[in-house]
Amino acid sequence: MLVPARTGVDVPADCTLLLPAISVGNVGQLAIDLIIATLNMPKVGYFYTDCLLPMVGNNPYATNEENAKELSINAEVYALPSSKLAVLQLRSPIIKKKSKDFCQALISWIKRSSFSKVILLSSSHAYQRVDHQLFGTPFRYLLTPSLEGSVAGLLKGLEWKEMEKVSSYPGMNDEEKRISIPGGGFTKRLYDDCCSEEIQMAVVLKFCSEGDNIPDALALVNHVNTWLQLLEHSDAGLSPEWKIPSSWRLLFGNGLPPALF
Amino acid sequence: MATFFGEVVPVYSRAVQEEEEDEDEDEYLEEEDEEDREIKRELQEKRNVVVSWSPVTLSHIDSSPDKKISCSHFIAAVGDNPAAFVSSYILSSGDWEEVGSIRCWNERCRVSSSTRSVLPHAPSCCTFYRSTAKQALVCLCTCYVAEDQMFQWCEKVFGFLHKSRLKVTVLSTCPVSNYKTTQSTFDLPVPFLKALKTSTYVDKMACGHLEQPNVVDGLPAAVLMHCQEFAIPGVLYHCYTDMAKLDSVTVEAFCPVLSCPDMSHLAADAAQVKEVLKKVVKEVELQSNLYI
Numbered sequence: 001m002l003v004p005a006r007t008g009v010d011v012p013a014d015c016t017l018l019l020p021a022i023s024v025g026n027v028g029q030l031a032i033d034l035i036i037a038t039l040n041m042p043k044v045g046y047f048y049t050d051c052l053l054p055m056v057g058n059n060p061y062a063t064n065e066e067n068a069k070e071l072s073i074n075a076e077v078y079a080l081p082s083s084k085l086a087v088l089q090l091r092s093p094i095i096k097k098k099s100k101d102f103c104q105a106l107i108s109w110i111k112r113s114s115f116s117k118v119i120l121l122s123s124s125h126a127y128q129r130v131d132h133q134l135f136g137t138p139f140r141y142l143l144t145p146s147l148e149g150s151v152a153g154l155l156k157g158l159e160w161k162e163m164e165k166v167s168s169y170p171g172m173n174d175e176e177k178r179i180s181i182p183g184g185g186f187t188k189r190l191y192d193d194c195c196s197e198e199i200q201m202a203v204v205l206k207f208c209s210e211g212d213n214i215p216d217a218l219a220l221v222n223h224v225n226t227w228l229q230l231l232e233h234s235d236a237g238l239s240p241e242w243k244i245p246s247s248w249r250l251l252f253g254n255g256l257p258p259a260l261f
Numbered sequence: 262m263a264t265f266f267g268e269v270v271p272v273y274s275r276a277v278q279e280e281e282e283d284e285d286e287d288e289y290l291e292e293e294d295e296e297d298r299e300i301k302r303e304l305q306e307k308r309n310v311v312v313s314w315s316p317v318t319l320s321h322i323d324s325s326p327d328k329k330i331s332c333s334h335f336i337a338a339v340g341d342n343p344a345a346f347v348s349s350y351i352l353s354s355g356d357w358e359e360v361g362s363i364r365c366w367n368e369r370c371r372v373s374s375s376t377r378s379v380l381p382h383a384p385s386c387c388t389f390y391r392s393t394a395k396q397a398l399v400c401l402c403t404c405y406v407a408e409d410q411m412f413q414w415c416e417k418v419f420g421f422l423h424k425s426r427l428k429v430t431v432l433s434t435c436p437v438s439n440y441k442t443t444q445s446t447f448d449l450p451v452p453f454l455k456a457l458k459t460s461t462y463v464d465k466m467a468c469g470h471l472e473q474p475n476v477v478d479g480l481p482a483a484v485l486m487h488c489q490e491f492a493i494p495g496v497l498y499h500c501y502t503d504m505a506k507l508d509s510v511t512v513e514a515f516c517p518v519l520s521c522p523d524m525s526h527l528a529a530d531a532a533q534v535k536e537v538l539k540k541v542v543k544e545v546e547l548q549s550n551l552y553i
Contacts, residue, residue, distance in 0.1 A: 054483035057476035
């Protein structure tokens, strides 16, 4: 359920919704952070749910002392009506065993808000790739049948690669194949639900490993940008300049005690 | 995954659980029989948060037009130190009465409802105190509230409170090692207070804002989130301390909170405060046999 934030901005009708999966390296969440910070998107509301761990902090996209004091919580919706774009940012993990309920809550909100399409930014364990996934681009996409008709051609033109199906029983029976997204959190569940609910949805993911995942997030957001054109390229050939949110400081710990030296 | 030295270590991810845990769970669900489902259902029911009120308060609630408690300030003290601060600096003034409790049954609090009636201050309880004259309701929460119970805790407690004219103050503590700063935590003047407020809270705060990238989680966060979502003015005072247990220095670190305009009238007499605080801290000291 969406609780409005009383900021005077509403979720525009017929817009694209971008949301992250809580997946390996938090790549989707970092990528969404980059989009909100760069496009300077205003907050429109809170996604009211009992499926995420509670969390509060001050504005992660603060640019000055004044807006640093705005409270932000675990699931917030941002929108840019001029670009017909809405973004849901998730900032805390899903409570154990609530992943199914969370996907259902997302689906019913998506249906009620009638988004033109939904794009899930995700990631998958690089070490669990099968042999033919080891070479070439680390990005993959998945489209629900209802979005395939309108978008598949365009993505093929951009030379995007579809997520391969892998054998259910490798080495024993290579006939039976299924989609597997290890480390992708609720990615597969939401994709399956969107397929059965006939929602126009795409998954864009990157194979990565745990560590400093900022380069992965930048790569993923650049990759998505080639399709959605969220941000124009500054110079021909160069990748667009994404704004790093102020809250990304101190990702690797505090300062050291001076007595050490 | 193998390390540089050749040993095989399990891959750890901060974002996701073991691979496809949920999927396996689904397959398992198909196999489980009626008895398993019954046990799960009973366990789930047992985990429900139960708010109970004293007979007098219950009759007040029933007689009010919208079945709510009249109070304009709700104070939630989460943890031993905030609870000790509220009991000594606020509740010792005398005009407070115990009006109810919250029972949370979970993996750490296993006191069943039958034993609770024998022990009104069982460790699985949060206790409510109310002052009719001061129009305030206090909740001392020293028990463990599990992840899946926090949302329900807020919905149930706020279900009994009038949303208009309500102000909320939350007090909590956290180890200073969790504080993120460009300095070393070694140089910080512990204990110290930091505050977070909802967008509808306009009053003066007792201390500075909690800077990004610091965040607060757990029950204090759940309460403040509820306030933000429903536009209730709320403030959270988070004390960073280097003491793991109850201690008087950490308790006293909350004193600036009483200087706020909507808290000052709640402060108890200084003489009573010292007495109660001494008693509370001494009880803990007696339990420790480290130096005997």
